[in-house]
Amino acid sequence: MRAHQIDRPADLDVVRESYDRVADNYAHMVATTGMGDIRRHPWLKASIDAFADTVSELGPVLDVGCGPGTVTAYLAERGLDVSGVDLSPRMIENARRLHPECRFSVSSATDLDLGEASLGGVLGWWSLFNLPRDVLPQVLALFARALKPGGHFITGTHVGDEDALRTEAYGGVPVRWTTHKWQPEQFVDLIEQAGLRPVAEVRLPPNEHSGPSVVVMAERPA
Numbered sequence: 001m002r003a004h005q006i007d008r009p010a011d012l013d014v015v016r017e018s019y020d021r022v023a024d025n026y027a028h029m030v031a032t033t034g035m036g037d038i039r040r041h042p043w044l045k046a047s048i049d050a051f052a053d054t055v056s057e058l059g060p061v062l063d064v065g066c067g068p069g070t071v072t073a074y075l076a077e078r079g080l081d082v083s084g085v086d087l088s089p090r091m092i093e094n095a096r097r098l099h100p101e102c103r104f105s106v107s108s109a110t111d112l113d114l115g116e117a118s119l120g121g122v123l124g125w126w127s128l129f130n131l132p133r134d135v136l137p138q139v140l141a142l143f144a145r146a147l148k149p150g151g152h153f154i155t156g157t158h159v160g161d162e163d164a165l166r167t168e169a170y171g172g173v174p175v176r177w178t179t180h181k182w183q184p185e186q187f188v189d190l191i192e193q194a195g196l197r198p199v200a201e202v203r204l205p206p207n208e209h210s211g212p213s214v215v216v217m218a219e220r221p222a
Protein backbone atom coordinates (compact mmCIF):
# COMPACT_ATOMS: atom_id res chain seq x y z
CA MET A 1 0.00 0.00 0.00
CA ARG A 2 1.56 3.29 -1.04
CA ALA A 3 1.71 6.13 1.44
CA HIS A 4 0.43 8.59 -1.16
CA GLN A 5 -2.29 7.72 -3.64
CA ILE A 6 -2.12 10.07 -6.61
CA ASP A 7 -5.03 10.58 -8.99
CA ARG A 8 -4.48 8.71 -12.26
CA PRO A 9 -4.56 11.11 -15.24
CA ALA A 10 -7.52 10.16 -17.45
CA ASP A 11 -5.34 10.27 -20.58
CA LEU A 12 -2.34 8.38 -19.17
CA ASP A 13 -2.61 5.40 -21.55
CA VAL A 14 -2.98 7.66 -24.59
CA VAL A 15 0.05 9.70 -23.49
CA ARG A 16 2.08 6.52 -22.96
CA GLU A 17 1.15 5.16 -26.42
CA SER A 18 2.05 8.50 -27.97
CA TYR A 19 5.51 8.57 -26.38
CA ASP A 20 6.00 4.93 -27.41
CA ARG A 21 5.32 5.99 -31.01
CA VAL A 22 7.77 8.92 -30.96
CA ALA A 23 10.46 7.27 -28.81
CA ASP A 24 12.74 6.12 -31.66
CA ASN A 25 12.54 9.48 -33.48
CA TYR A 26 13.05 11.36 -30.21
CA ALA A 27 16.21 9.40 -29.40
CA HIS A 28 17.44 9.93 -32.96
CA MET A 29 16.77 13.68 -32.81
CA VAL A 30 18.60 14.04 -29.49
CA ALA A 31 21.61 12.33 -31.08
CA THR A 32 21.52 14.22 -34.39
CA THR A 33 20.02 17.67 -33.78
CA GLY A 34 21.07 18.42 -30.20
CA MET A 35 17.43 18.74 -29.08
CA GLY A 36 17.30 17.64 -25.44
CA ASP A 37 21.08 17.28 -25.28
CA ILE A 38 22.24 19.44 -22.38
CA ARG A 39 25.84 19.30 -23.57
CA ARG A 40 24.83 21.54 -26.49
CA HIS A 41 22.89 24.04 -24.35
CA PRO A 42 25.22 25.89 -21.95
CA TRP A 43 22.49 27.21 -19.62
CA LEU A 44 20.76 23.84 -19.33
CA LYS A 45 24.09 22.14 -18.76
CA ALA A 46 25.00 24.76 -16.14
CA SER A 47 21.71 24.11 -14.33
CA ILE A 48 22.20 20.34 -14.35
CA ASP A 49 25.83 20.79 -13.25
CA ALA A 50 24.75 22.97 -10.31
CA PHE A 51 22.17 20.33 -9.36
CA ALA A 52 24.79 17.56 -9.64
CA ASP A 53 27.29 19.50 -7.53
CA THR A 54 24.61 20.07 -4.88
CA VAL A 55 23.30 16.51 -4.57
CA SER A 56 26.44 14.48 -5.27
CA GLU A 57 26.96 13.54 -1.62
CA LEU A 58 23.30 13.33 -0.61
CA GLY A 59 22.23 9.90 -1.84
CA PRO A 60 20.31 8.33 -4.72
CA VAL A 61 18.96 10.52 -7.52
CA LEU A 62 15.87 9.69 -9.60
CA ASP A 63 15.35 11.09 -13.12
CA VAL A 64 11.57 10.97 -13.53
CA GLY A 65 10.47 11.01 -17.18
CA CYS A 66 14.02 10.27 -18.28
CA GLY A 67 13.09 9.50 -21.92
CA PRO A 68 16.12 7.98 -23.70
CA GLY A 69 18.25 8.64 -20.62
CA THR A 70 20.48 11.46 -21.87
CA VAL A 71 20.53 13.34 -18.57
CA THR A 72 20.55 10.15 -16.48
CA ALA A 73 23.71 9.03 -18.28
CA TYR A 74 25.28 12.47 -17.93
CA LEU A 75 24.73 12.40 -14.17
CA ALA A 76 26.03 8.82 -13.93
CA GLU A 77 29.16 9.91 -15.78
CA ARG A 78 29.58 12.62 -13.16
CA GLY A 79 29.61 9.89 -10.51
CA LEU A 80 26.07 10.22 -9.14
CA ASP A 81 24.07 7.22 -7.96
CA VAL A 82 21.29 7.87 -10.46
CA SER A 83 18.52 5.87 -12.10
CA GLY A 84 15.85 6.79 -14.62
CA VAL A 85 12.15 6.02 -14.86
CA ASP A 86 9.70 6.77 -17.66
CA LEU A 87 6.07 6.21 -18.54
CA SER A 88 6.93 4.87 -22.00
CA PRO A 89 8.35 1.34 -22.32
CA ARG A 90 9.78 2.23 -25.74
CA MET A 91 11.62 5.25 -24.31
CA ILE A 92 13.11 2.91 -21.70
CA GLU A 93 14.13 0.40 -24.40
CA ASN A 94 16.02 3.24 -26.09
CA ALA A 95 17.56 4.35 -22.80
CA ARG A 96 18.80 0.82 -22.06
CA ARG A 97 20.18 0.43 -25.59
CA LEU A 98 21.98 3.79 -25.52
CA HIS A 99 23.18 3.66 -21.91
CA PRO A 100 23.53 0.01 -20.87
CA GLU A 101 25.62 1.07 -17.87
CA CYS A 102 22.63 2.87 -16.28
CA ARG A 103 19.54 1.60 -14.41
CA PHE A 104 16.12 2.33 -15.92
CA SER A 105 12.56 1.24 -15.21
CA VAL A 106 9.04 1.88 -16.50
CA SER A 107 6.53 3.75 -14.37
CA SER A 108 4.34 6.80 -14.40
CA ALA A 109 5.34 9.63 -12.07
CA THR A 110 1.87 9.11 -10.61
CA ASP A 111 2.59 5.46 -9.68
CA LEU A 112 5.99 5.79 -8.03
CA ASP A 113 6.46 4.12 -4.68
CA LEU A 114 9.10 6.33 -3.05
CA GLY A 115 10.17 6.01 0.56
CA GLU A 116 10.12 9.10 2.73
CA ALA A 117 13.49 10.92 2.79
CA SER A 118 15.01 8.25 0.55
CA LEU A 119 16.47 10.44 -2.23
CA GLY A 120 19.17 13.06 -2.47
CA GLY A 121 17.76 14.43 -5.71
CA VAL A 122 14.82 14.22 -8.10
CA LEU A 123 14.53 15.47 -11.66
CA GLY A 124 11.41 16.25 -13.63
CA TRP A 125 13.30 17.37 -16.72
CA TRP A 126 10.76 18.39 -19.36
CA SER A 127 8.62 15.46 -18.24
CA LEU A 128 5.91 16.92 -15.98
CA PHE A 129 4.05 19.13 -18.47
CA ASN A 130 1.64 16.35 -19.50
CA LEU A 131 0.35 16.02 -15.93
CA PRO A 132 -3.09 17.60 -15.53
CA ARG A 133 -3.07 20.82 -13.53
CA ASP A 134 -4.69 19.15 -10.50
CA VAL A 135 -2.31 16.16 -10.59
CA LEU A 136 1.01 18.02 -10.79
CA PRO A 137 0.76 19.32 -7.17
CA GLN A 138 0.24 15.75 -5.95
CA VAL A 139 3.37 14.57 -7.78
CA LEU A 140 5.37 17.52 -6.43
CA ALA A 141 4.23 16.63 -2.90
CA LEU A 142 5.39 13.04 -3.48
CA PHE A 143 8.81 14.30 -4.60
CA ALA A 144 9.08 16.67 -1.62
CA ARG A 145 8.34 13.84 0.79
CA ALA A 146 10.81 11.50 -0.95
CA LEU A 147 13.69 13.96 -0.66
CA LYS A 148 15.98 13.92 2.32
CA PRO A 149 16.19 17.24 4.17
CA GLY A 150 18.63 19.27 2.07
CA GLY A 151 17.84 17.13 -1.01
CA HIS A 152 17.12 18.96 -4.26
CA PHE A 153 14.55 18.86 -7.05
CA ILE A 154 15.22 20.24 -10.52
CA THR A 155 12.63 20.68 -13.21
CA GLY A 156 12.31 22.32 -16.60
CA THR A 157 9.06 23.07 -18.35
CA HIS A 158 7.30 25.07 -21.06
CA VAL A 159 6.16 28.60 -20.25
CA GLY A 160 2.74 29.94 -21.21
CA ASP A 161 -0.91 29.87 -20.25
CA GLU A 162 -2.38 27.29 -22.63
CA ASP A 163 -3.28 23.65 -22.40
CA ALA A 164 -1.95 22.94 -25.89
CA LEU A 165 -3.21 19.78 -27.60
CA ARG A 166 -0.38 18.19 -29.55
CA THR A 167 -1.36 15.93 -32.45
CA GLU A 168 2.04 15.36 -34.01
CA ALA A 169 5.57 15.52 -32.69
CA TYR A 170 9.23 14.79 -33.35
CA GLY A 171 9.22 14.37 -37.10
CA GLY A 172 5.50 14.31 -37.84
CA VAL A 173 4.59 11.24 -35.76
CA PRO A 174 0.88 11.25 -34.79
CA VAL A 175 0.48 11.75 -31.03
CA ARG A 176 -2.20 12.86 -28.64
CA TRP A 177 -1.17 14.67 -25.49
CA THR A 178 -1.77 17.99 -23.80
CA THR A 179 1.12 20.27 -22.91
CA HIS A 180 0.07 22.17 -19.81
CA LYS A 181 2.16 25.33 -19.87
CA TRP A 182 2.85 27.33 -16.73
CA GLN A 183 3.84 30.87 -15.96
CA PRO A 184 7.10 30.76 -13.98
CA GLU A 185 5.49 32.46 -10.94
CA GLN A 186 2.64 29.91 -10.83
CA PHE A 187 5.05 27.04 -11.31
CA VAL A 188 7.34 28.24 -8.50
CA ASP A 189 4.30 28.75 -6.24
CA LEU A 190 3.24 25.14 -6.79
CA ILE A 191 6.71 23.91 -5.90
CA GLU A 192 6.68 25.99 -2.72
CA GLN A 193 3.20 24.78 -1.80
CA ALA A 194 4.53 21.22 -2.08
CA GLY A 195 6.94 22.02 0.74
CA LEU A 196 10.09 22.82 -1.22
CA ARG A 197 12.14 26.01 -1.05
CA PRO A 198 13.07 27.41 -4.47
CA VAL A 199 16.79 28.14 -4.74
CA ALA A 200 17.24 29.08 -8.40
CA GLU A 201 15.23 29.91 -11.50
CA VAL A 202 16.53 30.20 -15.07
CA ARG A 203 14.21 31.65 -17.72
CA LEU A 204 14.99 30.70 -21.30
CA PRO A 205 13.70 32.41 -24.46
CA PRO A 206 12.29 30.40 -27.38
CA ASN A 207 14.82 28.45 -29.44
CA GLU A 208 14.72 26.35 -32.61
CA HIS A 209 13.22 23.39 -30.72
CA SER A 210 10.72 24.97 -28.34
CA GLY A 211 8.95 28.05 -27.03
CA PRO A 212 9.98 29.86 -23.84
CA SER A 213 10.80 27.67 -20.89
CA VAL A 214 11.89 27.81 -17.28
CA VAL A 215 14.18 25.73 -15.09
CA VAL A 216 13.58 25.72 -11.33
CA MET A 217 15.69 24.16 -8.60
CA ALA A 218 14.30 23.75 -5.09
CA GLU A 219 15.32 22.03 -1.87
CA ARG A 220 13.58 20.21 0.92
CA PRO A 221 14.29 22.42 3.92
CA ALA A 222 16.58 20.81 6.51
Ligand SMILES: C[S@@+](CC[C@H](N)C(=O)[O-])C[C@H]1O[C@@H](n2cnc3c(N)ncnc32)[C@H](O)[C@@H]1O
Pocket residue numbers: 015019036064065066067068069070071085086087088091107108109110125126127128130131
Ligand atom coordinates in the same frame (compact mmCIF):
# COMPACT_ATOMS: atom_id res chain seq x y z
C1 LIG B 1 10.05 15.67 -23.82
S1 LIG B 1 10.43 14.08 -23.18
C2 LIG B 1 11.79 14.46 -22.10
C3 LIG B 1 12.64 13.26 -21.84
C4 LIG B 1 13.94 13.53 -21.05
N1 LIG B 1 13.67 14.05 -19.72
C5 LIG B 1 14.84 14.46 -21.82
O1 LIG B 1 15.11 15.56 -21.33
O2 LIG B 1 15.27 14.09 -22.93
C6 LIG B 1 9.09 13.81 -22.04
C7 LIG B 1 9.20 12.45 -21.34
O3 LIG B 1 8.29 12.43 -20.24
C8 LIG B 1 7.73 11.15 -20.16
N2 LIG B 1 6.47 11.24 -19.41
C9 LIG B 1 5.31 11.86 -19.76
N3 LIG B 1 4.38 11.70 -18.81
C10 LIG B 1 4.97 10.95 -17.83
C11 LIG B 1 4.52 10.42 -16.59
N4 LIG B 1 3.26 10.60 -16.15
N5 LIG B 1 5.39 9.69 -15.84
C12 LIG B 1 6.65 9.46 -16.26
N6 LIG B 1 7.13 9.93 -17.44
C13 LIG B 1 6.30 10.67 -18.21
C14 LIG B 1 7.55 10.75 -21.63
O4 LIG B 1 7.36 9.36 -21.79
C15 LIG B 1 8.83 11.27 -22.23
O5 LIG B 1 9.86 10.31 -22.23
